[in-house]
Amino acid sequence: MSDPVRACLIIIGNEILSGRTHDKNLPYLAEELNKIGVRLAEARVIPDIEDTIIATVNECRAKFDYVFTTGGIGPTHDDITSECVAKAFGVEIELNAEAHELLKSHYENPEDLNEARLRMAHVPVGAELVQNPISKAPGFRMGNVYVMAGVPMIMQAMFQGIKHQLVGGKPMVSRSVGGYIPEGTIAKMLAEIQGDFPQTDIGSYPFLREGKLGTTLVVRGESPEDVNHAAERIRLVIIESGREVIEDSGTISA
Amino acid sequence: MSDPVRACLIIIGNEILSGRTHDKNLPYLAEELNKIGVRLAEARVIPDIEDTIIATVNECRAKFDYVFTTGGIGPTHDDITSECVAKAFGVEIELNAEAHELLKSHYENPEDLNEARLRMAHVPVGAELVQNPISKAPGFRMGNVYVMAGVPMIMQAMFQGIKHQLVGGKPMVSRSVGGYIPEGTIAKMLAEIQGDFPQTDIGSYPFLREGKLGTTLVVRGESPEDVNHAAERIRLVIIESGREVIEDSGTISA
Numbered sequence: 312m313s314d315p316v317r318a319c320l321i322i323i324g325n326e327i328l329s330g331r332t333h334d335k336n337l338p339y340l341a342e343e344l345n346k347i348g349v350r351l352a353e354a355r356v357i358p359d360i361e362d363t364i365i366a367t368v369n370e371c372r373a374k375f376d377y378v379f380t381t382g383g384i385g386p387t388h389d390d391i392t393s394e395c396v397a398k399a400f401g402v403e404i405e406l407n408a409e410a411h412e413l414l415k416s417h418y419e420n421p422e423d424l425n426e427a428r429l430r431m432a433h434v435p436v437g438a439e440l441v442q443n444p445i446s447k448a449p450g451f452r453m454g455n456v457y458v459m460a461g462v463p464m465i466m467q468a469m470f471q472g473i474k475h476q477l478v479g480g481k482p483m484v485s486r487s488v489g490g491y492i493p494e495g496t497i498a499k500m501l502a503e504i505q506g507d508f509p510q511t512d513i514g515s516y517p518f519l520r521e522g523k524l525g526t527t528l529v530v531r532g533e534s535p536e537d538v539n540h541a542a543e544r545i546r547l548v549i550i551e552s553g554r555e556v557i558e559d560s561g562t563i564s565a
Numbered sequence: 566m567s568d569p570v571r572a573c574l575i576i577i578g579n580e581i582l583s584g585r586t587h588d589k590n591l592p593y594l595a596e597e598l599n600k601i602g603v604r605l606a607e608a609r610v611i612p613d614i615e616d617t618i619i620a621t622v623n624e625c626r627a628k629f630d631y632v633f634t635t636g637g638i639g640p641t642h643d644d645i646t647s648e649c650v651a652k653a654f655g656v657e658i659e660l661n662a663e664a665h666e667l668l669k670s671h672y673e674n675p676e677d678l679n680e681a682r683l684r685m686a687h688v689p690v691g692a693e694l695v696q697n698p699i700s701k702a703p704g705f706r707m708g709n710v711y712v713m714a715g716v717p718m719i720m721q722a723m724f725q726g727i728k729h730q731l732v733g734g735k736p737m738v739s740r741s742v743g744g745y746i747p748e749g750t751i752a753k754m755l756a757e758i759q760g761d762f763p764q765t766d767i768g769s770y771p772f773l774r775e776g777k778l779g780t781t782l783v784v785r786g787e788s789p790e791d792v793n794h795a796a797e798r799i800r801l802v803i804i805e806s807g808r809e810v811i812e813d814s815g816t817i818s819a
Binding site: 325326327328329330331332333334337338339340341342345350355356357358363385386387388389390423425426427428431462485494495496497498499501502505513514515516517529531565 | 579580581582583584585586587588591592593594595596599604605606607608609610611612617639640641642643644677679680681682685716739748749750751752753755756759766767768769770771783785819
């Protein structure tokens with residue numbers, strides 16, 4: 312496999328760590344990044360604590376090709392992501408003229424653009440805006456760090472606007488094959504197949520359906536040929552065990 | 566606030582990072598820990614890569630009071646959590662007699678307890694088993710690290726079996742108050758209230774319901790008195806703005 316382009320997602324917000332809000336941004340970002348050949352290599356969920364945000368951003372931007380943050384860019388006191396990213400980069404935060412215009416045009420009544428909302432037009436010096444087609448208050452890019460909203464609808468719109476900027480490697484493809492064969496029964500053969508196709512990554516996911524134990528095997532890799540060869544070997548193992556293949560996705564974008 | 570007891574969750578599995586599987590263990594663990602006065606302070610989602618698992622376990626067990634891992638303890642080649650935790654602690658992995666008995670009694674046909682399944686009875690030297698009432702293959706505790714299954718039903722059963730071992734601080738309580746008041750409108754008063762009640766943590770969560778913008782304000786803290794005082798101040802702000810309070814949870818376990 313070529314050296315993959317690796318990304319990290321930093322999910323910022325006490326509401327995720329308290330269990331109140333269930334994150335939906337990770338699976339979305341993972342699938343979208345896959346399509347353009349960027350691998351989501353790690354994710355962190357951290358609280359709204361300045362030191363933690365700064366340290367995590369600095370660690371991750373050094374370690375990964377791209378970093379995405381979600382959450383903490385609204386108008387309230389607990390929205391501290393922008394200030395923290397500025398501190399992580401050692402720069403000041405400033406009122407961005409373009410962001411200011413965006414917010415001015417969004418609020419019909421000038422009084423509505425109060426001090427709290429004006430905070431949303433502040434970005435670190437040197438940052439480039441990430442457009443928000445839904446509610447205007449922008450995100451931004453600073454170096455390899457993309458700062459985005461936490462609300463999934465807005466996060467998704469922001470990501471669609473910036474994904475053309477990302478330089479990925481070869482996109483991954485995958486093929487899922489499943490049958491009513493228990494994981495422990497297929498495990499040994501699976502390890503052999505994995506050994507024969509080291510360029511692929513074979514995952515094994517047990518399920519219980521209609522009272523019957525089964526396993527879905529997912530082969531992922533950059534080469535459709537390798538992925539298909541490995542998947543065909545898995546099909547054969549299921550069939551030779553006297554069972555049926557009950558699902559086969561064919562080769563799809565992973 | 567007293568020094569909180571802090572936990573970290575390490576979610577292990579390529580299937581989460583590829584977007585294929587949506588994690589359900591974080592919100593469950595967050596809420597259960599809250600009930601016993603342990604704060605989920607961070608979570609990490611990492612791939613099935615040995616070096617990454619070892620480094621993450623070692624970093625987190627030094628940094629947090631408790632560490633929980635989910636995923637990677639099944640019978641297949643991609644289940645490497647137990648070996649990695651052993652390496653993180655610098656000990657060997659061994660066949661555990663009690664775990665062996667559990668599996669023997671689970672599989673009626675002795676042939677079914679093959680080499681792959683027997684891997685699930687191996688734990689680091691010195692580990693203590695975590696019972697799995699669903700499918701028998703146990704998790705384990707090693708130092709302050711609890712190694713649990715990734716399948717939510719099994720993870721939950723395992724957690725219920727070990728939670729009496731955890732020593733928490735004061736449990737958090739919370740109260741949620743909401744109205745059709747936009748976040749940016751209430752932000753300034755909210756910052757004042759947060760300033761007046763530094764022992765609490767006030768979160769602000771905007772929503773769009775029936776085409777109308779609103780905000781839910783969540784006050785969390787150890788003292789029900791502080792939480793209630795802050796929540797009453799928030800109610801007042803909503804009412805004085807000429808709007809109605811449309812939700813109020815009262816004080817509940819956070």
